[in-house]
Amino acid sequence: xxxxxxxxxxxxxxxLGITMGVISLFVRENLIxxxxxxxxxxxxxxxxxxxxxxxxxxxxxxxxxIGQLFxxxxxxxxxxxxxxxxxxxxxxxxxxKSLKRISYKTFLGFGSxxxxxxxxxxxxxxxxxKSNLFSVAINNVSVAGGATSSNPLLILIxxxxxxxxxxxxxxxxxxxxxFLGISIGLVLNFMDDExxxxxxxxxxxxKISQIFLTFIINKFAPIAIFSLLIRTFAIYGIGYxxxxxxxxxxxxxxxxxxxxxxxxxxxxAFTGLNPVHFMKKISNVAMFAFSTSSSAASxxxxxxxxxxxxxxxxxxxxxxxxxxxxxxxxxxxxxxxLATLFIAGVSGYEITIFNLAxxxxxxxxxxxxxxxxxxxxxxxxxxxxxxMGYSNEVAVSAYAIILxxxxxxxxxxxxxxxxxxxxxxxYVSKSEGKLDHDVYHLVEEKxxxx
Numbered sequence: 001x002x003x004x005x006x007x008x009x010x011x012x013x014x015x016l017g018i019t020m021g022v023i024s025l026f027v028r029e030n031l032i033x034x035x036x037x038x039x040x041x042x043x044x045x046x047x048x049x050x051x052x053x054x055x056x057x058x059x060x061x062x063x064x065x066i067g068q069l070f071x072x073x074x075x076x077x078x079x080x081x082x083x084x085x086x087x088x089x090x091x092x093x094x095x096x097k098s099l100k101r102i103s104y105k106t107f108l109g110f111g112s113x114x115x116x117x118x119x120x121x122x123x124x125x126x127x128x129x130k131s132n133l134f135s136v137a138i139n140n141v142s143v144a145g146g147a148t149s150s151n152p153l154l155i156l157i158x159x160x161x162x163x164x165x166x167x168x169x170x171x172x173x174x175x176x177x178x179f180l181g182i183s184i185g186l187v188l189n190f191m192d193d194e195x196x197x198x199x200x201x202x203x204x205x206x207k208i209s210q211i212f213l214t215f216i217i218n219k220f221a222p223i224a225i226f227s228l229l230i231r232t233f234a235i236y237g238i239g240y241x242x243x244x245x246x247x248x249x250x251x252x253x254x255x256x257x258x259x260x261x262x263x264x265x266x267x268x269a270f271t272g273l274n275p276v277h278f279m280k281k282i283s284n285v286a287m288f289a290f291s292t293s294s295s296a297a298s299x300x301x302x303x304x305x306x307x308x309x310x311x312x313x314x315x316x317x318x319x320x321x322x323x324x325x326x327x328x329x330x331x332x333x334x335x336x337x338l339a340t341l342f343i344a345g346v347s348g349y350e351i352t353i354f355n356l357a358x359x360x361x362x363x364x365x366x367x368x369x370x371x372x373x374x375x376x377x378x379x380x381x382x383x384x385x386x387x388m389g390y391s392n393e394v395a396v397s398a399y400a401i402i403l404x405x406x407x408x409x410x411x412x413x414x415x416x417x418x419x420x421x422x423x424x425x426x427y428v429s430k431s432e433g434k435l436d437h438d439v440y441h442l443v444e445e446k447x448x449x450x
Contacts, residue, residue, distance in 0.1 A: 010221055010222055010284065012222070013221075013229075014291055016226055017230045021232060021234050024230060024234035025234055028043075028044075046059070046060050047060075047062050051065065063231040067231060070221070071292065071297060073220075074296070074297035075296060077208075078296045078297075078299070080208075080209050081299065083177040083180065084206035085321075086181030086185060086318070086322050086323070087181045087185040088202065089319035089322075090185025090186060098432075102315075102319060102428060102432065105427070106424060107327075109320075113424065114328065116266070117330035117331075118360045122356050124254050125337055126351070128338075129344070134342045134345025161180075168180065225288075228292065228293075229291060246342075248405055251334075251338045252412060254334060255335070255415075259419060263278070263423050266427070267423055267426060271430040273440065274441075277440060278310065278426065281305060282305060285301055285418055285419065290411045290412060290415045295414055295417045296325060303317055309439065309442075310440055311440040313434040313436075328417065329417050330420045331412070336381050340363070340388065342402070343398040343399060344395075346398040347395035349388075358388065
């Protein structure tokens with residue numbers, strides 16, 4: 001009952017936040033259009049302003065503060081939770097053959113869903129590109145700054161840190177936590193010491209992390225989600241949306257279709273289960289991920305829902321979800337493919353089948369290395385653009401537009417990322433014969449009894 005009550009509160013916060021955000025957006029546009037810039041600046045200063053920016057030095061930024069406190073609280077224990085969860089999952093699998101089998105199935109699920117997402121995004125993107133939908137004139141748009149390019153393959157090197165403590169000190173290094181978690185779990189299995197103090201300490205840290213995150217979500221999620229949403233819609237002007245409306249609308253529809261139909265197909269094809277049950281039960285996780293725009297922040301709720309509502313066993317959940325939060329970024333990959341094709345079309349670059357394949361590969365590698373935090377996807381996009389050589393002035397201006405409008409899209413693609421993790425967890429648990437079918441079909445049984 002508590003979980004249902006929380007879901008209702010989150011849903012109400014979601015609807016109210018979007019509604020008030022859109023109203024705030026139109027208030028902003030009307031005030032600016034009528035020459036009342038000072039009035040809007042005052043409202044923005046009190047409610048929405050980023051107080052870490054130079055222009056926010058004397059601002060109050062109420063909704064910004066609430067949202068950031070919530071996100072920071074959730075991210076506070078990301079590394080400890082991922083690190084300990086994977087260690088516990090590995091140590092719970094005593095049989096090395098079982099561990100290899102689960103690992104193989106996990107990456108098979110991630111790989112298959114990623115390929116499906118990339119093929120789908122490439123198909124939609126090329127239709128839009130060939131139809132000249134991305135031929136948008138860009139004028140008076142300042143160039144983007146603050147992004148740096150790097151080789152996507154660097155994620156393989158960065159996965160193994162030179163210093164353990166340094167590697168675990170940054171939330172952007174979740175892949176490091178995954179590698180170290182697996183490695184330490186294997187070492188503890190080799191030691192085979194049931195009374196290991198280290199193992200007991202890891203279990204205690206994991207419990208502390210889960211209790212802390214559960215408390216934060218249960219007590220503060222609705223008001224924080226409202227604050228995040230109203231600010232997101234209020235701070236972006238309609239001008240940006242008008243310039244890139246085709247990209248924005250196309251990407252939104254593409255993501256929503258894959259979220260509903262793509263994952264339904266994956267559940268049906270991989271497990272033979274009724275995907276309707278999966279989509280209904282995972283909807284609260286999708287809403288939470290949309291609101292926070294963070295896969296990492298959604299991990300505790302996703303873990304709870306996957307085990308308690310979808311019937312996935314604890315070992316599989318503890319192994320698949322933290323791993324997926326790092327390497328399974330279907331929504332991010334879809335966005336990056338469409339964004340790259342949009343920028344190429346606007347900038348006058350020709351796209352061939354080879355170019356498309358290269359873009360898809362770079363999108364896959366770059367999405368794997370994307371930190372599970374808000375706003376990171378659009379920054380990583382710059383890596384793909386540089387790798388493809390899309391760097392003329394118009395391309396950089398188009399990238400600046402995407403930076404300006406991409407936050408709502410990143411909220412949506414985060415939902416795809418976390419739902420994809422849960423879908424793979426259901427597949428792995430079902431293939432291992434550990435899925436609780438009674439729990440998975442519980443909603444249908446309740447309706448029949450009623």
